[in-house]
Amino acid sequence: MNIVVCLKQVPKKDSILRIAADGKWIDDRDLSYEMSEADAYALEEALRQKEKHGGEVIVICMGPERVRQSIKEALAKGADRAIHLYDEAFDHASDAAGIGRALAAALKDEKFDLVFTGLQSDDYGFAQVGLVIAERLGLSSATIAMEVQPEEGGVRVKRELESGWFQWVKIPLPALLTIQSGINQLRYATLKGIMAAKKKELREVKAADLGLTADDLKPAQVIERAYLPLKSKQTEMIEGKPAEAAAKLVEKLRFDARVL
Amino acid sequence: MDYLLTEEQEQLRRLVEEFVLGDVNPYYEKHGHEEFPWPLFRKLGELGLAAIPFPAEYGGGGLDYSTYIVALEELSRTGSRLGGALAVHGLPQLILNQFGTDEQKSKYLPPMARAELLGAFALTEPHAGSDAASINTRASRRGDKYILRGQKIWITHGGEADIYIVMAVTEKGKGAKGVSSFIVEKGAEGLAFGKRERPMGLPHHTREVFFEDCEIPRHNLIGREGEGFRVAMTALDSGRITVAATSLGLAQAAFDHALRYATERQAFGHPIADFQGIQFMLADMATSIEAARSVTRKAAYLRDRGLPFNAVASMAKLLATDTAMKVSTDAVQIYGGYGTSEDYPVQELFREAKIGQIVEGTNQIQRMIIARELLKKFKQ
Numbered sequence: 001m002n003i004v005v006c007l008k009q010v011p012k013k014d015s016i017l018r019i020a021a022d023g024k025w026i027d028d029r030d031l032s033y034e035m036s037e038a039d040a041y042a043l044e045e046a047l048r049q050k051e052k053h054g055g056e057v058i059v060i061c062m063g064p065e066r067v068r069q070s071i072k073e074a075l076a077k078g079a080d081r082a083i084h085l086y087d088e089a090f091d092h093a094s095d096a097a098g099i100g101r102a103l104a105a106a107l108k109d110e111k112f113d114l115v116f117t118g119l120q121s122d123d124y125g126f127a128q129v130g131l132v133i134a135e136r137l138g139l140s141s142a143t144i145a146m147e148v149q150p151e152e153g154g155v156r157v158k159r160e161l162e163s164g165w166f167q168w169v170k171i172p173l174p175a176l177l178t179i180q181s182g183i184n185q186l187r188y189a190t191l192k193g194i195m196a197a198k199k200k201e202l203r204e205v206k207a208a209d210l211g212l213t214a215d216d217l218k219p220a221q222v223i224e225r226a227y228l229p230l231k232s233k234q235t236e237m238i239e240g241k242p243a244e245a246a247a248k249l250v251e252k253l254r255f256d257a258r259v260l
Numbered sequence: 261m262d263y264l265l266t267e268e269q270e271q272l273r274r275l276v277e278e279f280v281l282g283d284v285n286p287y288y289e290k291h292g293h294e295e296f297p298w299p300l301f302r303k304l305g306e307l308g309l310a311a312i313p314f315p316a317e318y319g320g321g322g323l324d325y326s327t328y329i330v331a332l333e334e335l336s337r338t339g340s341r342l343g344g345a346l347a348v349h350g351l352p353q354l355i356l357n358q359f360g361t362d363e364q365k366s367k368y369l370p371p372m373a374r375a376e377l378l379g380a381f382a383l384t385e386p387h388a389g390s391d392a393a394s395i396n397t398r399a400s401r402r403g404d405k406y407i408l409r410g411q412k413i414w415i416t417h418g419g420e421a422d423i424y425i426v427m428a429v430t431e432k433g434k435g436a437k438g439v440s441s442f443i444v445e446k447g448a449e450g451l452a453f454g455k456r457e458r459p460m461g462l463p464h465h466t467r468e469v470f471f472e473d474c475e476i477p478r479h480n481l482i483g484r485e486g487e488g489f490r491v492a493m494t495a496l497d498s499g500r501i502t503v504a505a506t507s508l509g510l511a512q513a514a515f516d517h518a519l520r521y522a523t524e525r526q527a528f529g530h531p532i533a534d535f536q537g538i539q540f541m542l543a544d545m546a547t548s549i550e551a552a553r554s555v556t557r558k559a560a561y562l563r564d565r566g567l568p569f570n571a572v573a574s575m576a577k578l579l580a581t582d583t584a585m586k587v588s589t590d591a592v593q594i595y596g597g598y599g600t601s602e603d604y605p606v607q608e609l610f611r612e613a614k615i616g617q618i619v620e621g622t623n624q625i626q627r628m629i630i631a632r633e634l635l636k637k638f639k640q
Contacts, residue, residue, distance in 0.1 A: 072271055191312065191321050194271045194272060195268075
């Protein structure tokens with residue numbers, strides 16, 4: 001069972017975010033980065049499948065030099081080898097279509113049974129990249145995977161639906177699954193793993209190697225303006241008899257504020 | 261010497277950071293500091309963190325001190341207790357690795373690296389702390405055994421540890437030259453533990469240790485008779501770098517809290533970070549941490565290259581522990597009244613900081629060591 005895991009590096013969760021001078025995205029100076037949370041669970045699931053069924057875990061990540069840190073972390077946790085899409089041309093691929101196109105091109109010649117992505121990234125949160133890859137490579141796919149059971153001729157996947165419902169689907173291999181956060185317990189790297197990672201293959205791939213130009217990667221979607229949510233305060237007086245007012249309050253808390 | 265971490269050091273730092281956030285903090289929140297944190301200690305072994313600078317052939321990480329102190333500092337980023345425990349565990353490992361026989365090393369180092377055995381270092385006595393050459397615990401040869409008699413005090417991990425490196429006098433009247441060092445295993449006949457001491461901020465379990473005609477095999481002697489003082493001092497030279505590293509983690513933790521709080525706490529219609537009085541404190545705190553970190557890294561750098569490092573190690577210990585005390589004091593000050601509340605983290609860091617100025621040679625002893633090095637060349 002060979003599994004590819006697509007990793008994305010995002011600003012750390014506790015980062016103090018400021019809007020960049022051009023007003024289009026966050027100011028990325030002084031930020032620390034980490035593996036996007038759902039991708040960390042995808043990696044963990046791949047490592048667990050490998051431990052059960054054997055095979056190879058290959059991680060693929062696109063981005064500037066700093067993303068090597070997340071790639072190395074994945075190798076230290078037990079991934080076997082890595083592909084780094086490392087080229088200024090890839091900077092143009094800032095939307096799901098461009099990122100998906102680049103990753104799919106890089107995976108075209110890889111031999112795998114499964115591709116895992118996180119359900120969505122912690123920065124843009126498109127939840128699309130996995131499906132774009134599946135579409136471009138002609139893979140079957142399932143989203144929001146909560147449990148993964150490879151079996152004869154395919155894979156059974158428990159998907160999360162709304163309101164506490166789940167669904168089991170069986171799809172043929174090769175397949176792409178987008179993995180939900182929290183489906184397993186993340187492991188730590190170990191010092192041994194960190195040392196071993198130094199000897200593992202980390203292949204750098206340029207856009208030209210994939211036959212892609214900056215034009216091919218141009219985003220179909222452009223961010224016009226980024227801004228911090230405005231904080232506002234509204235006070236509403238609920239009139240009526242105490243019992244009615246209380247009932248109304250509960251309703252508002254449940255359906256408007258959604259805190260109950 | 262590079263001021264930036266290597267890729268490997270940064271990975272190790274991140275591993276420790278994740279472990280602290282994922283396991284260490286939740287453990288202490290749930291269990292407090294009353295019991296020795298065995299699950300955390302065992303986990304250090306699983307992660308390969310219980311013997312970072314010791315040889316790979318004995319199960320260690322085989323890495324240098326420059327890397328080891330990165331892990332120690334990070335492990336102390338929410339308090340120095342576990343980092344302190346690891347540093348104390350490191351002293352017997354260091355002694356066995358440097359002075360032990362092959363048999364001693366093979367027997368003890370691998371299980372200590374796996375954190376199956378916890379180590380302790382027993383030098384201090386009720387009447388001999390800084391003046392370590394005046395210890396009274398005696399060790400007398402009888403056939404193929406040594407018989408130990410005496411009392412140690414303030415022994416970190418006392419009663420918990422499985423392996424004690426004990427300094428005892430084998431030849432009276434020779435001062436430092438009459439001291440030898442021994443391995444005493446928990447369970448040895450005549451080894452007994454006194455009441456739990458509760459020093460402010462010191463890691464976990466500190467106890468008196470008694471040797472009541474405690475019999476140990478002759479081959480538990482480390483090195484030769486009379487070498488014990490040198491063994492102890494060699495260990496402490498390196499140990500000082502580790503104390504500096506854990507104190508730095510603590511200082512950084514206190515500073516990070518204070519910096520954030522200063523931007524949140526409002527007074528006179530402004531965050532208090534807008535006031536120059538607070539800004540100067542923050543600037544001084546950050547500056548002293550940077551300075552102490554530089555000296556600590558230099559001490560590790562010198563040690564890694566086999567250069568004399570003991571004076572710089574003393575400078576690092578002196579500067580880092582004084583910095584931790586000052587920075588944590590100022591952090592409490594910036595928090596104001598809340599700083600003294602047990603509901604806020606800085607008071608605990610403040611209480612933990614003090615012991616750093618006392619252990620592994622008081623900061624007065626560090627100054628003596630530094631001055632002795634400075635004046636050495638003028639002596640006839």
